[in-house]
Structure formats: C-alpha cells, structure tokens
Amino acid sequence: MKFKSKHLKLLREIAKAIALSSLLIALLMVNSPALAATSEVLPVPLPEFKGKIGLTYKDSQPDFPQPITAPATAPNVLLVILDDVGFGQASTFGGPAKTPNLTRLAERGLRYNQFHTTALCSPTRAALLTGRNHHSVNTGVVEELATGYPGYTTILPKSAATVAEILRQNGYNTAAFGKWHNTPDFETSAAGPFDRWPTGLGFEYFYGFLGGDTNQWSPALVENTKRVDKPNKPDYHLTPDLVDHAIAWIRNQQSIAPEKPFFAYLATGATHAPHHAPKEWIDKYKGKFDQGWDKLREEIFARQKQLGVIPANAQLTPRPQELPAWDSLSAEQQKLYAHMAEVFAGFLGHTDYEIGRLIDAVAQLGELDNTLVIYVVGDNGASAEGGLTGSVNELKVFNDVPENLPQLLASYNDLGSPKTFNHFPAAWAWAVDSPFQWTKQIASHFGGTRNPLVISWGAGIKNQGSIRSQFHHVIDITPTILEVAGITAPKEVNGVKQQPIEGTSLVYTFNNPDTPSHRQTQYFEMFGNRAIYHEGWVAAARHGRLPWERTAKGDFDTDPWELYNIAEDFSEANNLAKENPDKLEKLQKLFLKEARKHQVLPLDDRTSERFDVKIRPSLTKGRTTFTYYPGTVGIPEGSAPNLKNRSFSITANVKIPENGAEGILLTQGGRFAGWSFFLEDGKPTYIYNYANTARYIIQSPEKLSPGKSILRFNFDYDGGVGAGGIGKLFINEQQVAEGRVEKTIAYRLALDETFDIGRDTGTPVVDSYQVPFAFTGNLQQVSLELK
DSSP states (O other): OOOOHHHHHHHHHHHHHHHHHHHHHHHHHHHOGGGOOOOSEESOOOOOOOSBOOSSGGGOBOOOOOOOOOOTTOOEEEEEEOSSOOTTTBGGGTOSBOOHHHHHHHHTEEEESSEEOOSSHHHHHHHHHHSSOTTTTTOSSOGGGOOSSGGGSOOOOTTSOOHHHHHHTTTOEEEEEEEOOOSOGGGOSTTOOOTTSGGGTTOSEEEEEOSSOOOSSSOOEEETTEEEOOOOOTTOOHHHHHHHHHHHHHHHHHHHOTTSOEEEEEEOOTTSSSOOOOHHHHHTTTTTTTTOHHHHHHHHHHHHHHHTSSOTTOOOOOOOTTSOOGGGSOHHHHHHHHHHHHHHHHHHHHHHHHHHHHHHHHHHTTOSTTEEEEEEOOSSSOOOTTTTTOBSBHHHHHTTOOOOHHHHHHTGGGTTSTTOBOBOOHHHHHHHTTTSSOOTTOTTSHHHHBOOEEEEOGGGOSSTTEEEOOOEEGGGHHHHHHHHHTOOOOSEETTEEOOOOOOOOSHHHHTOTTOOOSOOEEEEEETTEEEEEETTEEEEEOOSOOTTOOSOOOOTTTOOEEEEETTTOTTOOOOOTTTOHHHHHHHHHHHHHHHHHTTOOSOOOOSGGGGOGGGSOOTTTTOOEEEEOTTOOOBOGGGSOOOTTSOEEEEEEEEEOTTOOOEEEEEEEETTEEEEEEEETTEEEEEEEETTTEEEEEEOSSOOOSEEEEEEEEEEEOSSSSOOEEEEEEETTEEEEEEEEOOOOOSOSOSSOOEEESSOSSOOSSTTSOTTOOOOSEEEEEEEEEO
C-alpha cells in the first residue's frame, strides 16, 4: 500500500502522540504507587538474551541480565508490632504507660482508633504478614495448640506468600527481629524443615525467638536457622538486643546498598508475659496504680476523650461480674496487685524507649521521611491469662497449678526480675482495654480485638497528627504496604498459584479523613468466641470459658448473641439484640457464611487437650527409644521426647577423669518448670522442678569413680495426668538412690526453654548450679526409653 506524504506526516504525528502518552503513563506509574506495574508472577523470569553471539567475543555483544529493582519511588518500610497491649495502655491513646516515641510518630502521622486484630498472637501475625484472614492461612489458633483441621494446622500455605517474600522478589532487602510464632511447634528444632522459618518466608535475615513468649532476661534466641546464646552482657535484656540488631542491619544495608529500600519487621516480646523490665523503669511507676483498676479505667476513659481517640459520646462499659471490685480486696492484695501493674507499665515504657532508639537511627540516616512506619500497638487486647490473682510463674496457669496469696507476696520484690515469670491479674487487662468489654482471647468483643495503630510516612501523609476512624483489620496491612511500594500482589509465587489477598489497603485514608471505610465486613473467632462486623453493626457471641480457665464450659448452640450499632455506639455498650432480632439473625447467618468461606469450622473451645504434643505431627512420633550426643541442644518441646504423664528411663555413658567431673547430662525446662539429670560434686543427681513450687531431688550418696560408667535414671509413673512416681538411680546397674516425685507437669513443661544434652542453654532447674554448667567429663551418649 502506498501513502502520500501528507498521510506519512499524519502517521508520524500519531506515533509521536502515542509515544508521548506512553511516557506520561510511565511517569504516572512511577509517581503513583497505585499504578505502578510489577510482575504478577514471582520470581520475575529472566529476560531474553538481546546481545549477539559470534564465533568469538570479538564479534559478539554481551547483554548482562540486570538485577530486579524496586519501583523508583518505593519507600523503606518499618513494621513494628507489640505483644498483649490493650487499647488504653499507651499514653498515646490515653493510657498510664508513658509512650513519648509512639506519640512522636503519631504527631508526624496518623492514629487509627478502629483497627482490629484477631485476639491472639500467632493468628494476628499470620494475618499481618500475608494479608489473609488467620483461618484462611491455617492459623486459627497459636502454634502450640494446632489441630488437624484445615483452618487450624498452623502450617502457612505456600499459596499465601508473605509480604516479605513479595517485597524481596521486587528488589527490597528484608529482615525480621524478635517474636516470630508462625512456625509449627513441631518444626522448630534444628532438623527443620526451615521453609516455614522466617528465612524461608521472605526474610533474608532473622534474629529473635520462634515461640509464643520467652524469658526477657534469658531468651531462647535464633539467628537465621541456628540457635545462639544470648550476648554475655551485664543486665542483659532482650528488647535492647533486638533493637541493636535491627539498627545494625539497617545501617549495614543502607551503607552497602543505599539505593535499595529495606523492609524491617520488629516484633517485640514485650509486653507478653513474663513481664520483665529493668528495675529503674518499674520504679518510674511507683504508686501510680494504688487507686486500683476500677478508678484507673475511669481515668483512662477521661483521657481518651480529651485526646479525641474515642468519640465524645462513647460510653464506658461496666466491669464483668467475673472480675472483683478493687474495693473488695484486702490491703495486702491491693499492694501486691498495684505493684504488678507498675511492672507492666515499666515494661511498656522501656519498650517505647527502645523503639525510639530505632526511630532515631533511621532519622540519623536521613531516611525517616522516606520510611513508611506502621506501628501496631499490640497483637490482641491486654492479657487476662494471669487469672484473678496474677502469677509469678505463667507455667502454673497453663498447667492448672494454683498459687496462693502468701506465695505471690513472697515474690513481691522479685517481680519483673529473672526470678519470676510473672503476669498481672486479669482485672488490670480489662482496665487497660478501656473503654471496651473483655480482653485477649475474647474475639467476640473489642477488648480482645481493638488495638491502636499509628502510621507515619513523611510527606506521604499531609494532615499529620490527626485521627482516622475507618473500620480496618490486621489483614489490611500487607495490601497497604504493597500499594505504597507500587507493587502488584502476585498471582503466582515460586510456582504456586496464590490465594486472593483478603485485606483492603488503608492508603485511601491517608489524606482523606472523612472517606467512608472500604472494609464493609469482617468476621472474628477465637476459641469459640465469635463476632461479625457488617456495615456499622456487630453481632457477637462470647463463649463460656474465661481466658484464665483451661476447661471449656460453653455450649455453641446456646451461647447468647449480642447486637451493637457501632456507628453510634463506639464501645459496644448498648446491646440491641432484643430490639432488632431480624438484624441479629441476618448477621448470624452472615457469620456462618464467612466461617465456611474462611475455614473457621469446626468451632473448637478446647485448650488443655490441645497442649498435648501427641495430637500433632512430630519427629518423635511412634518412637520409644532415642539416642543423643553431646552438643545436641536447643530442642523445643514439640520436637523432644514427650516424658509427661508416663514412665521412662534415661541412660548416660560417661568417662570420668582422675580429678572428677560435674555438669549437665540431660535437661529440659528450667527455673519455672523442668527437670535435670546431672553430676553435682561428682554425684549423679536427678531433680524435678514442679512449676517452681517444689523440687524433688534424687541423688547418689557416692561420687563416680574415674573411668567409664553407665548411669541410669528410671521413673515409674503412677498413672493419670500430672501425677507423681518413683525415681531410681543406678550406677553400672547397681541402684544407689531412690525417691518420690509427688507431682509432675501435666500439659506444657516450657514455653521457651529447651531439651539440652551436655549443657543447659536456658535457666537452671535448680540454683545450685549456674548455666551452662557444661559437663566436664567425657559424655559419650545419652539414651532414653519411653515406657
């Protein structure tokens, strides 16, 4: 076909216009996160070779594949989440604990007062990092209570890639610090598998702990996939250590690759039990809680209104009848409980200070304005798991071991120190969840699920220091990060088709304070406590069991449902179920629809039964004999032989030098519950520590002679759950000692302490030795037989 010159000129003009439009679109995509184009398939395929291959390099043209780079305007991302902090605990939201660094971020960003979590640790973190509901990613409960139902295996599916994996494959450097709690309990040993550890889920570096909580003075630390000892520093505490590692990583990353954005995820162990804080921080709150929890809740409520973090017409919900009035307590109880609250406030104040150091470090690099800071103040409401009296050893609560007032008072001066594994009374949790009903675990009410959220992003947020009240959920954080980074949620990652992102980005709220919420529906469920939010209304059913109780009491068929119009009733103070039965029925049906859609069913209210490691896969399942060698340490309870509620024998082959030997042969647990088989002053010794309440000692009266010996400890169990038994010690098949262990731990021996051969990596089972108390002889092997 032939064209006249005027036609050719017209075609050139059209082509020029198309090119100009394409350039304009490209520029808009660079400057608008919502429009940026990234691959829907990860990893991004390598481009075709566009060079030239000749006979030799002289007549060839190279074309080196370029590395993947993040979108040009992608900012750094700092994601911070605290543990077990109520809506009304931080001063930034009206609480008694001073949080000036959180306030500093809020003043240069936004405070969200209708942001929600799942009511429990692992589920919130799974939802946070994947952008999907917790049951949708198989994490309907914490790792230690997993069952074989699809929504409850705690096995994060490959079809739900984490935000870290997506960012990493789009040019970010990624690292995680602190609490993880998203690896199945039965996969946390040195044998892995490691694909559900942080470094297998998108984080290039990890330093922290894998479990639900840890001793802040003596944590069970992991670096990448290796168990490591805590730094040998006087007055060591975990939170400063985590922040030190985060600062060092960010500085290194920015020094080496300043053009690459970073994604840093900091999840503190604070303020989950144990409430461990430096004494100088605890002392800052001396006398600040003497007024008691009823008065404190009123004070918080008043400050919340002054700050505007709750509406002027919000109502303060009453104390549940299950919790005692402060005035009903004795003077001794009031003194003790007030001090427990001082410890908790000091723990949060100390945490805020340390996070402030991290913020300062980013600012010193000149990167704070270029960093999207998302700060989730708690993964659920404050915890009532300490029960009505509080606890000096949380393992007693998990194992139904009672604590009386004299025992608690005896530890008064040790609260917050390495000598306790402490938790405050449930009523304090209710108080700092002001103005809402209930606490952690109670997903039916906002006391369990409403958490403060602060977002800061330099000039990306215009109306700094203001409040946002759109209804949102923790699943909305991942899509927020992706939109700001200009990255499309992929449809396929590492060969696996991806589940749809169920969250809704919050970016639309950044500079549009009055825009209606984009989230119209959200279900909640935990241990049978359930609720459904839809278009300004909430239907809620609290199941019978209280957070500090181990036995299910409710009946799913007869649980009473409540109805709230939260568009007008911010704190869920007015139950409208009787006035609006049709609305309630519609929401109940909607809950069931959402429950089926997201793998919530079957509803399960059990706790103690699900602590039993035998109900989950395990490297030990089906085995009755085990052999270990020196240097095998850090085996978590989910991967160790289960010696609870059964008979067993331990055999150690040793060679003793001429000058004698001492130290650990085999141990599990530590100061707050556990047992140890060791040599003390050359004498074979077995000690069982029953929740730091009683220690049963069976010891040989004679030292081992130099040379080879076979040591054996036999335990003949009485039968039942948590019962006792007879222990016998043998040297070279000759019995040398016998004793009775009156009681044993029934459900969970440790939360962070491990099973160690040849040395103790945690806290000592008895204070007559100091860790690591490594064996000084030649330990050849240790064998166990389960009977």
